[in-house]
Amino acid sequence: MSGVWAALMGLGDVLAQHVILAACAIGLGIAVALPLAVWASRSQAVARGALGFASLVQTIPALALLALFFPILLSLRAVFGEGLPTLGFLPALLALALYALLPILRNAVTAQTNLDPGVLEAADGVGMNFWQRLRLVEAPLAAPYIMAGIRTAAVWTIGAATLSTTIGQPSLGDPIFAGLQTQNWSLVLAGCIASAGLAIVADALLGTIEAGFRRRDRRLWLGGAIAVAVGVAAAFASQADWSRDDGRDTIVIGTKQFSEQLILGRLVGEQLEDAGYNVEYREGLGSAVVAQAVANGSIDLYFDYTGTIWANQMKRTDNPGRDAMYDAIVKWERDVQGTRVVGKLGFENAYALAMREDRAQQLGIRTIEDLARAAPRLVAGGDPEWFERPEWFAVRDAYGLDFANERNFSPTFMYNALTSGDADVISAYTSDGRIAADNLVILDDPREALPSYDTLIIVSPERADDERLMAALEPLLGNINVDAMRQANFSVDRTDGDKKTPREAARWLAEEVGLD
Amino acid sequence: MASSLTFEGVTKRYDSTEALAGIDLTVEPGSFVALVGASGSGKSTLLKTINRLTEPSEGRVLLDGEDVSASDPTAMRRSTGYVFQRIGLFPHMTVGENIAIGPRLVGTRLGNERIGELLELVDLDPGMIDRLPDALSGGQQQRVGVARALAGQPSLLLMDEPFGALDPVTRDALGTRVRDLHERLDLTTIMVTHDMAEALILADRVLVMDKGRIVADETPQALASGKGGDVAQELVAVPRHQAEMLKGLEA
Numbered sequence: 159m160s161g162v163w164a165a166l167m168g169l170g171d172v173l174a175q176h177v178i179l180a181a182c183a184i185g186l187g188i189a190v191a192l193p194l195a196v197w198a199s200r201s202q203a204v205a206r207g208a209l210g211f212a213s214l215v216q217t218i219p220a221l222a223l224l225a226l227f228f229p230i231l232l233s234l235r236a237v238f239g240e241g242l243p244t245l246g247f248l249p250a251l252l253a254l255a256l257y258a259l260l261p262i263l264r265n266a267v268t269a270q271t272n273l274d275p276g277v278l279e280a281a282d283g284v285g286m287n288f289w290q291r292l293r294l295v296e297a298p299l300a301a302p303y304i305m306a307g308i309r310t311a312a313v314w315t316i317g318a319a320t321l322s323t324t325i326g327q328p329s330l331g332d333p334i335f336a337g338l339q340t341q342n343w344s345l346v347l348a349g350c351i352a353s354a355g356l357a358i359v360a361d362a363l364l365g366t367i368e369a370g371f372r373r374r375d376r377r378l379w380l381g382g383a384i385a386v387a388v389g390v391a392a393a394f395a396s397q398a399d400w401s402r403d404d405g406r407d408t409i410v411i412g413t414k415q416f417s418e419q420l421i422l423g424r425l426v427g428e429q430l431e432d433a434g435y436n437v438e439y440r441e442g443l444g445s446a447v448v449a450q451a452v453a454n455g456s457i458d459l460y461f462d463y464t465g466t467i468w469a470n471q472m473k474r475t476d477n478p479g480r481d482a483m484y485d486a487i488v489k490w491e492r493d494v495q496g497t498r499v500v501g502k503l504g505f506e507n508a509y510a511l512a513m514r515e516d517r518a519q520q521l522g523i524r525t526i527e528d529l530a531r532a533a534p535r536l537v538a539g540g541d542p543e544w545f546e547r548p549e550w551f552a553v554r555d556a557y558g559l560d561f562a563n564e565r566n567f568s569p570t571f572m573y574n575a576l577t578s579g580d581a582d583v584i585s586a587y588t589s590d591g592r593i594a595a596d597n598l599v600i601l602d603d604p605r606e607a608l609p610s611y612d613t614l615i616i617v618s619p620e621r622a623d624d625e626r627l628m629a630a631l632e633p634l635l636g637n638i639n640v641d642a643m644r645q646a647n648f649s650v651d652r653t654d655g656d657k658k659t660p661r662e663a664a665r666w667l668a669e670e671v672g673l674d
Numbered sequence: 675m676a677s678s679l680t681f682e683g684v685t686k687r688y689d690s691t692e693a694l695a696g697i698d699l700t701v702e703p704g705s706f707v708a709l710v711g712a713s714g715s716g717k718s719t720l721l722k723t724i725n726r727l728t729e730p731s732e733g734r735v736l737l738d739g740e741d742v743s744a745s746d747p748t749a750m751r752r753s754t755g756y757v758f759q760r761i762g763l764f765p766h767m768t769v770g771e772n773i774a775i776g777p778r779l780v781g782t783r784l785g786n787e788r789i790g791e792l793l794e795l796v797d798l799d800p801g802m803i804d805r806l807p808d809a810l811s812g813g814q815q816q817r818v819g820v821a822r823a824l825a826g827q828p829s830l831l832l833m834d835e836p837f838g839a840l841d842p843v844t845r846d847a848l849g850t851r852v853r854d855l856h857e858r859l860d861l862t863t864i865m866v867t868h869d870m871a872e873a874l875i876l877a878d879r880v881l882v883m884d885k886g887r888i889v890a891d892e893t894p895q896a897l898a899s900g901k902g903g904d905v906a907q908e909l910v911a912v913p914r915h916q917a918e919m920l921k922g923l924e925a
Binding site: 275277278279281282283285286294298299 | 725727747748749750751752753754756758760761762763764765766775776779822
């Protein structure tokens with residue numbers, strides 16, 4: 159429990175960011191929903207259309223809605239220019255505001271249709287104009303119902319805002335996702351407690367305002383409103399940059415959703431800070447998002463793997479060999495994406511098929527060819543991307559793999575599934591520390607169906623000619639060996655006593671490979 | 675100064691049905707006119723063409739010689755008293771705020787003293803000023819409704835089944851009170867009702883409507899003595915029959 163407590167204490171910053179994001183999203187939701195509700199009360203068609211749209215939005219999973227705003231904003235750059243952010247606060251705000259729309263709109267429309275017709279006739283009869291009727295009669299009578307809608311929206315939004323971590327907006331999802339990736343359950347629990355606690359507090363305060371409206375008790379609703387305002391203002395105040403601009407250049411490092419990327423992010427981040435840069439992190443981005451994000455300058459730097467770029471982005475299915483592939487990728491990144499491949503870090507994180515050593519021996523499997531014969535009786539596990547990836551199609555087609563069942567696991571649970579027997583073979587990563595720790599064997603690939611996966615540093619077009627940055631990154635190139643990386647990864651992924659955070663592992667790694 | 679009203683060929687059509695079939699009518703200042711008829715006869719529709727809660731399809735309504743369709747409807751409604759069956763007190767406002775709403779819309783604050791006077795006019799205790807409508811009986815609520823209609827010192831009072839939802843005793847008392855106020859405040863009053871007895875007792879001119887037309891236009895005395903035609907006499911027959919039954923019981 160002390161671990162959870164310590165983790166909670168470290169959440170001040172993401173809590174403030176979470177509050178700001180949720181408050182802005184709900185505010186925007188209210189600003190859109192209320193005028194729409196007024197319009198809807200004057201037009202059946204608008205009411206049907208608006209409620210239909212809001213309900214449709216609600217059927218989209220929150221995670222997908224957040225992700226969808228990346229391509230939407232990217233295409234809107236044609237209108238608003240290249241400065242339009244496609245990751246981080248803006249898409250998170252828009253997606254969450256859309257999500258908040260339905261409960262507010264529905265309650266506001268319902269409240270209006272349920273207003274006593276006699277009261278509305280009286281409002282007209284005494285000679286109220288449109289605005290007088292809205293302000294003096296409709297708004298005060300609908301207020302408690304609208305407030306109930308805002309309350310529902312607030313609870314949803316605070317929960318869904320944890321997912322904005324995946325599009326690079328810091329939130330209480332940061333500890334949850336980071337903890338999930340690194341099996342740090344204290345961190346996951348702390349994130350959940352903070353997020354649920356925030357939702358409960360917001361619900362109670364907004365409930366107070368609602369009760370104040372319902373009982374026409376000015377002190378009650380004003381008190382609730384002031385408490386909400388103070389909370390949001392405190393969050394803003396804590397995030398305001400009180401320090402003067404120090405003139406240091408800021409590098410934004412993006413990483414994907416697994417330990418190795420988090421460690422590399424911190425490793426490079428600390429190197430750059432030593433070199434005089436400010437560093438920001440966008441951690442836990444999706445594979446496709448992160449590659450596009452660097453191409454359009456939403457982030458400055460990220461790490462990718464030659465085989466991933468080759469198959470996913472260049473859509474190549476052939477395998478020309480390690481060096482030819484690297485050269486082709488450098489050229490493609492420069493000519494097509496405008497990005498620059500700074501160089502190789504020195505280790506491979508290849509996809510490979512792994513089994514438990516005892517199970518492989520028992521079945522007599524040493525190569526993927528052996529595996530293909532036994533496959534119809536075996537269950538294959540993969541990370542959520544694996545069975546959609548070209549690498550899987552390549553290895554499947556090369557060996558004619560046909561498993562009894564294919565199951566998806568998050569990377570962490572994938573290894574657990576192998577240990578527990580829920581999967582017989584998994585798509586492992588060669589730099590993964592758990593290969594040695596769990597006594598796994600990597601199956602040989604005699605037909606070379608799986609491409610090489612040299613780890614690269616790639617920088618955005620704006621940074622491509624930044625020689626000071628290149629110089630700061632130079633000491634890392636070719637310097638990280640796979641054994642050191644495996645150990646660093648394992649120190650973060652392990653679940654027993656001596657578990658490290660990605661930052662601690664990065665420091666250990668820096669020392670291990672002789673960086674200062 | 676009481677208002678005069680003139681209807682010229684006022685017609686109202688809803689899709690295929692004709693709610694008003696060309697009404698021509700003049701109402702003298704200071705008269706108390708009852709519009710009587712069965713449900714769907716067009717009496718409420720005709721009333722609402724005056725304060726433009728309903729717009730006629732054809733024809734025009736003149737208030738003190740001015741075409742109401744040329745006026746600002748909100749301004750015109752503020753100077754016209756309107757009382758209706760559903761009462762429509764604003765539930766979030768006190769009795770005092772409800773009464774003062776009309777003047778408030780034009781930026782005039784009604785003092786507590788004036789509100790107290792208006793409450794007394796409708797036989798309510800001025801001490802009720804801070805109550806919410808919920809805390810009042812139906813009869814008290816409609817009395818507040820009448821006070822609200824009178825707050826803007828109107829010269830025209832429109833009433834749409836004003837006593838329809840009240841118990842008979844309250845109904846009688848409030849009806850008498852309104853007739854009294856009609857005299858004292860020099861009003862022109864138009865009252866829609868389906869109750870011929872009420873019309874005969876309160877009004878000095880009774881218009882009987884049927885299928886969008888005025889089929890009788892008589893004084894209460896003339897109706898009581900058998901004039902006005904079949905539709906009117908059918909309606910008069912009800913209270914007459916009741917009165918005879920009552921007399922039979924007394925004997």
